[in-house]
Each structure stands twice: as structure tokens, then as C-alpha cells.
Amino acid sequence: MARFRYQKKDGEFGAALASMEIPIGFAGTAAIAEAADIIKREGRQDIAAAGFSKRWQNALRVNLYPKRGASMNAAAVIYHKIQYAGVFEEGATIVGKPLLWLPLPDAPKGRGGASIRPSEYRARIGHPLYSIRRPGKAPLLGANIRVTKARSQKGISLSQLKRGRNPGGKGEVRLVPLYIGVPRVNIRDRFSIREITERAANRLADLYLKHLNPNS
Structure with a gap:
């Protein structure tokens, strides 16, 4: 029976983790950005299909954080510039x-x-x-x-x-x-932005692996 011994060196684990931070941050940020693009594209198509003007379509926006570079804490905020647009998502x-x-x-x-x-x-x-x-x-x-x-x-x-x-x-x-x-x-619900967002969020794991291993 073969025996193996591992001797821990101070700072080794931290250094190994730090070396992964850049590719992990890049993959996470790229995955968030791609999901946000999907939401914006499909969301604007959804608004157009409901019969709303180009102004309403383009008012669906996405803000990415950080605005530059990559981060392990990347995030996206999806919002509509017309404040009362939510009534067409939920009805009122x-x-x-x-x-x-x-x-x-x-x-x-x-x-x-x-x-x-x-x-x-x-x-x-x-x-x-x-x-x-x-x-x-x-x-x-x-x-x-x-x-x-x-x-x-x-x-x-x-x-x-x-x-x-x-x-x-x-x-x-x-x-x-x-x-x-x-x-x-009575205003019926006419948008499906929340549903579109949930579908894109469910794809984040696959998008993350795609950008973590771009050549796989």
C-alpha cells in the first residue's frame, strides 16, 4: 500500500485561491453580462410584441457592476426608465x-x-x-x-x-x-420581464462554465 504525506506550507492555500480569483471573477462577470444582454434583448422584444412603441422598448435598461473590469461580486440591475411601467408587468x-x-x-x-x-x-x-x-x-x-x-x-x-x-x-x-x-x-398584465429574467438567471451556471472554460 502506497502512502502519501502532504505538508502544509504557510500561505500556500491563500496563494492558490488568489491565483483563481482572476479567472473566477472574469467568468462570473462575463456570465452576468451575457445574462443581462439576454434579458434586455428578449425584454424589449416582449414589450414590442405587446404593441408598445420604440420609446417604451428602449426604456428597458441594464446597469452592470462593476462598470469596468471583472469582479467575483459582479451584478446587474434591470430596470425600466418609465416609472409606471410596472403596472403592465403585474396589472393594476x-x-x-x-x-x-x-x-x-x-x-x-x-x-x-x-x-x-x-x-x-x-x-x-x-x-x-x-x-x-x-x-x-x-x-x-x-x-x-x-x-x-x-x-x-x-x-x-x-x-x-x-x-x-x-x-x-x-x-x-x-x-x-x-x-x-x-x-x-383595469390594466391587464402585458409584459413578461420577470419571467424572462428568471429564465436568464437559471442559465447563469451554464454561462459561468462557458466563460470559465472558453475552449471546452
Whole structure:
């Protein structure tokens, strides 16, 4: 029977562990970065499939830590720049106080293509909104807009909204509904970012081995 004896040398284990820190840190950081790329790519595709604009898609972001180099404590933070995006992940019921005013197709658009809220309308357009009561139906908010026959078929432009009642223009002035008031809105879940993140997290072990042994 063969016998082996191992004699420990001071600092040997620590030195061996330190020599592995660089490849372990590199593999861990690379695995986190690849998983984050998967989440960002598939997450943006998921948002697009739900019918949301490029702005909404690109607002899904990833921050990697550390920002440079490698670390055994690498991490990624996945977030959406639009603060209320979470309601489309989990669904929600939003209740008005007393009403929520939802934009109709002719409501003016602001920066990024988002509709201007009624509270912003006067400051942005320069003309007031008027209540339109409809017995037994949801109330409306509208504006007096000068509309020609040709342009009325193409929708209401921002310049038409700003002209409003201005005298001397072509066409007739109409009270055009821009917003509808409802007591509440039920928003169903439309995103699957959490599910996409969990799938990518479950792949971390394989991604780690892939980057630890790039030639295997």
C-alpha cells in the first residue's frame, strides 16, 4: 500500500485561491453580462410584441457592476426608465379622483408621442377645454378647433389646436372631443420581464462554465 504525506506550507492555500480569483471573477462577470444582454434583448422584444412603441422598448435598461473590469461580486440591475411601467408587468386598477381622463385619438401629442394630459392642455395649447355632458354616457372634454373639410378627414393637428377660434382662418369652428372621463381603468398584465429574467438567471451556471472554460 502506497502512502502519501502532504505538508502544509504557510500561505500556500491563500496563494492558490488568489491565483483563481482572476479567472473566477472574469467568468462570473462575463456570465452576468451575457445574462443581462439576454434579458434586455428578449425584454424589449416582449414589450414590442405587446404593441408598445420604440420609446417604451428602449426604456428597458441594464446597469452592470462593476462598470469596468471583472469582479467575483459582479451584478446587474434591470430596470425600466418609465416609472409606471410596472403596472403592465403585474396589472393594476387605477381609480379616478373622481374621474380619469383618457386621451381620444384627436388628443394632442407631446414629447415622445405621448398624449398631453388635460392638466397640461391650457399651458401647452393656449386655449381652454370644455366639458361635454352626455346623459347616461361618460363625460368628455373638448376644445374649439377650426377644421376644414379636407383636414378633418386626416385628424386634428397641433397647429389646428393652437389656432382654435382665431378669426380669419379657413374652415368652421367645431367643439372636438379630446378626452373621455371614466371612474376607473383595469390594466391587464402585458409584459413578461420577470419571467424572462428568471429564465436568464437559471442559465447563469451554464454561462459561468462557458466563460470559465472558453475552449471546452
